Amino acid sequence: MDISKTCADCSVRNRSLCGTLDDGELQALSRIGHRRHFTRGATILWSGEPATQCGNLLSGALKMTASTADGREQTVSTLYPADFVGRPYAEDSRFTVTATADSELCMFARAPFEHLLERHAKMERQLLDQAFTALDESRAQMLTLARRSAAEKVAGFLLDMADRAEVTRISPTGPATFDLPINRGQIADLLGLTIETVSRQLTKLKLAGIIALPGIRTITIRDEASLRTRAG
Amino acid sequence: MDISKTCADCSVRNRSLCGTLDDGELQALSRIGHRRHFTRGATILWSGEPATQCGNLLSGALKMTASTADGREQTVSTLYPADFVGRPYAEDSRFTVTATADSELCMFARAPFEHLLERHAKMERQLLDQAFTALDESRAQMLTLARRSAAEKVAGFLLDMADRAEVTRISPTGPATFDLPINRGQIADLLGLTIETVSRQLTKLKLAGIIALPGIRTITIRDEASLRTRAG
DNA sequence: CGAGTACTTGATCGTGATCAACGGGTGTGG
DNA sequence: CCACACCCGTTGATCACGATCAAGTACTCG
Structure with missing residues (x-):
């Protein structure tokens, strides 16, 4: 298989780390990388295990996700196409990475990838910027987890998802409708709540006329201003 | 003032970013840096304001710290000597940085510092590693904030502080005694609790004979094994 | 000596967890 | 084709943890 052609065709070519490389550099990268497919539910990295791969x-x-010894779990980050996975410069991964949808990754063994980083300053700078951005997001989420109420967490979550999702509207200013990519349990894991609390907050918003739930995973925001008020 | 001499004398010379530089490079760095003193309570960076300085x-x-619009606050990171402060590659700081003790910083304007980073790969790599380490810590703390009980948070906090603090023991295996560098309110901010809850958890540990509180900010760990059990 | 700050303790309240039951949709095997 | 199991989500009842409100103590500083 001609991997360099694959790189040229890559869907995240211009958004991920590789976007900083010229064609020659890309050849070098594609020599150490390979594509791997993970079905929904499969684990890419295990917490506490040696992390020999990134991508x-x-x-x-x-x-x-992070877990306590007795099995309580918290989602600490959600990753979308073009995001970097793994932890250069550390032997073990402190977190477990799992596919929440069928996923394709472009993976590298950590050692040659680190070596490549050293020789491509632009790529390293891009990674540094991504790490700082992730750090800002993680810290902002700490505030939410520790100090916001369940109502504020769920309202804020819906606004975040509406931003990210493909939204359809019946008119340009009309109510926005979109599909949640995850189930109630995963929302609870993300917000530091239980399934029951997430469900109750959603029905509360529905009864208040702020959202509608046309399908089990479909959300219509009928009153965005109120939703923003409740997000705190 | 001969700044390069100051660099040579610097207390964090071998632990911070600058540790990667040779004498010539250090001269270049010291030309753009200057020392600044902040008294306890002073603010170094304001959330939402342009962050033109780092150090x-x-x-x-x-x-x-991060804050909600209505003033609820959460400490998202604690910084000690040799730690890097600021956010390269972003215009604004999303968080407020405050001195919790009288502090001295070696500060740089962001633009020339970024320029310097670009020309010193080792320093950039060191910063990347620090950022990944901070990210791991922040994510581990998300688990604590979202899923651990007040008792687990306080027990874990005491163990962390004992690791970091200068500990004195009456005998090599005897109980460890150390001073907390922060007051109850700051512990509460760090753990996502209230002052009252922190205080109650400490007295509970004291009544159980697991710790002693010889002074208001002094902790003696009398039964480390039990403390570890309670940390979850 | 009085004011102010930090901490502790007590009483009460409310939020969200827990336990439990039930409904709807989907896939499987007899 | 239907009976059944299973998963996911909702709803109800109750409980407990930690917040809140309130009072009081110990120490420091002017």
Whole structure:
């Protein structure tokens, strides 16, 4: 298989780390990389295990989770196409990475990838910027987890998802409708709540006329201003 | 003032970013850096304001906090000597950085510092590693904030502080005694609790004979095994 | 000595977890 | 084709943890 052709065709070519490379550099990268497919539910990295691989997400979605010894779980990051997966410069991964949808990754062994980073300053700078952005997001989420109420968490989550999702509207200013990519349990894991609390908050918003739930995973935002008020 | 001499004398010379530089490079760095002193309570960066400065902490301690619009606050990071402060590659700081003790920083304007980073790959790699480490810590803390009980948070906090603090023991295996560098309110901010809950958890541990509180900010760990059990 | 700050303790309240039951949709095997 | 199991989501009842409100103590500083 001609991998360099694959790189040229890559769906995240201009958004991921590789976007900083010229054609020659890309050849070098494609020599150490390979595509791998993970079905929904499959685990890419295990918490506490040696993390010998890293890579870029091409399609699908991943979650990164942390767990207590007795099994309580918290999602600490959600990864979308073009996001980088893994932890250069550390032997072990402290978190578990799992596919929440069928996903394709472009993966590299960590050692040669680190070596490549050293020789491509632009790529390293891009990775540094991505790491700082992830750090800002993670810290913002700490505020939500520790200090916001369940109502605020769910309202904020819906606004975030509406931003990210493909939204359809019956008129340009009309109510926005979109599909949630995850189920109630995964929302609870993300917000530090239980399934029951997420469900109750959604029905509360529905009864208040702020959202509608035309399908089990479909959300219509009928009153965005109120939703923003409730997001705190 | 001969700044290069100051660099040579710097207390964090071998632990911070600058540790990667040779004498010539250090001269270049010292030309754009200057020392600044902040008294306890002073603010180094304001959330939402342009962040034109970054730097290394030389002595003292800082906290980084996030706040909701209505004033609820959460400490998202604690910074100690040799830690890097600021956010390269972004116009604004999303968090407020405050001195929790009288502190000295070695500060740089962001633009020339970024320029310097580009020309010193080792320093950039060191910063990348620090950013990934901070990211791991932040994500581990998300689990604590979202899923651990007040008792687990306080027990875990005491173990962390004992690791970091200068501990004195009456005998090599005897109980460890150390001073907390922060007051109850700051512990509460860090753990996502209230002052009252922190205080109650400490007295509960005292009544159980697991710790002693010889002074208001002094902790003696009398039964580390039990404390670890309670940390979950 | 009085004011102010930090901490502790007590009483009560409310949010969200927990336990439990039930409904709807889907896929499987007899 | 239908009976059944299973998963997911909703709803109800109750409980417990930690927040809130309130009072009081110990220490420091002017």
